[in-house]
Amino acid sequence: MDTERNGEFLEILKKRLTPSRLYHSICVAEQAKRLAEKFGADAEKAYTAGLIHDIMRYEPPENMLKLIDGDGKYKLSELERKITVTLHAVAGEVYLRTVLGVADGEILSAVRYHTTGRENMSLLEKIIYVADLTSEDRDYPDVSEVRETAETSLDKAALRGLSFTIESNAQKNRPIHIDTVKAYNYLAERMEE
């Protein structure tokens, strides 16, 4: 079971990540586990997914593209090939599945969508997305408010993160990943009900 491989994953992460990114990964794992217990998801899967979500964070883009293309599961658009911040999530899924043999589809898709989100996210996907935003190591102006929101509504906390991503990219004239827009619209529509 992939959830019993945390020790092995940790050793790999120590080689692949900086100390602060490793600390971030552990904080996300802990926050994800806590949120899973609170919202009725599998806490062990949440911990493992949180631990490994950034496994490809420092891989050079050309290597990530080679890995993704070689695997063939994802056909990236030209734009997606250029949005390098989101590539590590896709490459992470491919690396975990093809190199480390992670087989749990829920863990894999939580890693896959942790940067962009997507329309109608699964509970575990939402938990990892929100845990990444609210882990103990995170430090941005509204973090305590987002943490508080996460205690009562994963949807509201996720929506906050999606809005922030859309706004900050638009302000810098940067492209916005279509999955982020779809994730935002999906949650925003339901928020009004």
Ligand SMILES: [Fe+2]
């Ligand atoms: Fe990430």
Ligand SMILES: [Fe+2]
């Ligand atoms: Fe992260």
